Amino acid sequence: DAGVIQSPRHEVTEMGQEVTLRCKPISGHNSLFWYRQTMMRGLELLIYFNNNVPIDDSGMPEDRFSAKMPNASFSTLKIQPSEPRDSAVYFCASSFKENQPQHFGDGTRLSIL
């Protein structure tokens, strides 16, 4: 079984540029989660979707961040414009239902110069 697939694995870009992170959840999973991991703040939930609908986006740091889930097999997290403090590892996770165990992708390591 394919797990959660994230792309790209690494992204290095200059501040001010638009960054788009992609996620393909496990087939049949109805909930999708975006997390950010940093040394200072640990693992933080940014937003999660249930049946392609955003349920809780209270963790999205500011308006520069946006997330979409146009269908059950694809989601994007976009940062525009990017800033150096956005540098982190971003994880996508999916679960069969909202309160079921989450399965994580391998993450995107983002560096904003």
Next chain:
Amino acid sequence: AQSVTQPDIHITVSEGASLELRCNYSYGATPYLFWYVQSPGQGLQLLLKYFSGDTLVQGIKGFEAEFKRSQSSFNLRKPSVHWSDAAEYFCAVGSGNTGKLIFGQGTTLQVKP
């Protein structure tokens, strides 16, 4: 508000020795509790979960955890540690109603030969 505390940032044990990683949570109702493990450069892998029922839960890789409501704890144990267990371990708490998980700051486990 929900919170998770992992009191030990870093633990070193000898290979073959027993292991206990501590986790304390704050939650108003019966929590859903999880332990995840993260190897360098990878996403989080679920070790075990507690939803209800037997307070001693078995997980993968020989790990177990015990839910103690009176102590608000969910400590992870393994009777004999292997060098491959070196990784970072995260405790997380969630509710039965939403998908939102709160993660602890993590405990890094180092295994001495």
